[in-house]
Amino acid sequence: MNKILSIILVSLTCAYMTINCKASEKQTQNPKKTLIVYFSYSHGNTKSIAEKLQKTLHADIVCLEPKTPYPRDNEKMDKQGREEVEQQFKPELKPLNIKLNDYDRIIIGTPTWWYRMAPVILSFMSSNDFKGKTVIPFSTHAGWAGSVIKDMTALAKEKGAIVENGHAFLFRDKKEGQPSIDSPEELDKWIDSLK
Numbered sequence: 001m002n003k004i005l006s007i008i009l010v011s012l013t014c015a016y017m018t019i020n021c022k023a024s025e026k027q028t029q030n031p032k033k034t035l036i037v038y039f040s041y042s043h044g045n046t047k048s049i050a051e052k053l054q055k056t057l058h059a060d061i062v063c064l065e066p067k068t069p070y071p072r073d074n075e076k077m078d079k080q081g082r083e084e085v086e087q088q089f090k091p092e093l094k095p096l097n098i099k100l101n102d103y104d105r106i107i108i109g110t111p112t113w114w115y116r117m118a119p120v121i122l123s124f125m126s127s128n129d130f131k132g133k134t135v136i137p138f139s140t141h142a143g144w145a146g147s148v149i150k151d152m153t154a155l156a157k158e159k160g161a162i163v164e165n166g167h168a169f170l171f172r173d174k175k176e177g178q179p180s181i182d183s184p185e186e187l188d189k190w191i192d193s194l195k
């Protein structure tokens with residue numbers, strides 16, 4: 001009798017464990033995974049938003065870098081940046097250690113360069129497919145937001161994405177040469193909308 005009871009108990013425990021494992025397998029096979037992709041050059045403005053997103057959303061993050069680094073001289077950079085934007089130049093990027101296919105949602109951040117997205121972001125978006133993914137574009141700017149969000153939205157849609165919640169953030173020079181975000185409340189509200 002005791003033997004029969006233990007067999008029943010062991011079988012029930014195994015059945016329960018199997019159900020539990022299946023449930024957790026399902027969760028890990030279908031997580032809504034978010035990746036943050038950004039480029040930042042001048043002050044780290046775009047980087048600061050990307051890192052806040054990473055902490056709040058517990059997302060993965062990747063920083064894009066051109067294979068040939070940009071000059072650190074302001075005048076040279078302004079000129080080169082303008083030429084690249086006007087010619088819709090797509091600089092070659094350093095290889096990435098991530099697979100976009102692992103993610104359902106991609107948040108893409110760029111500084112505004114001559115009213116447009118930075119060429120590094122144009123390269124990234126042009127060379128990838130976003131079919132079935134949600135793309136959320138954001139930009140930082142110093143007062144002239146231009147058409148960045150509109151352009152990123154159009155390009156992501158062209159590449160198959162559903163686009164949501166695009167947002168441009170103003171950074172002002174509060175101390176000499178040290179910009180900070182104009183409205184931290186606006187940023188918090190936007191991040192809340194992405195939770």
Ligand SMILES: Cc1cc2nc3c(=O)[nH]c(=O)nc-3n(C[C@H](O)[C@H](O)[C@H](O)COP(=O)(O)O)c2cc1C
Pocket residue numbers: 039040041042043044045046047077078081082110111112113114115116140141142143144145146171
């Ligand atoms: C080449 C270049 C072009 C820029 N063009 C614009 C512009 O058209 N409008 C604007 O508001 N800010 C412009 N900026 C300022 C940056 O967009 C702004 O400071 C941004 O927040 C910098 O982000 P980062 O620190 O992540 O690079 C430009 C900066 C650079 C270097």
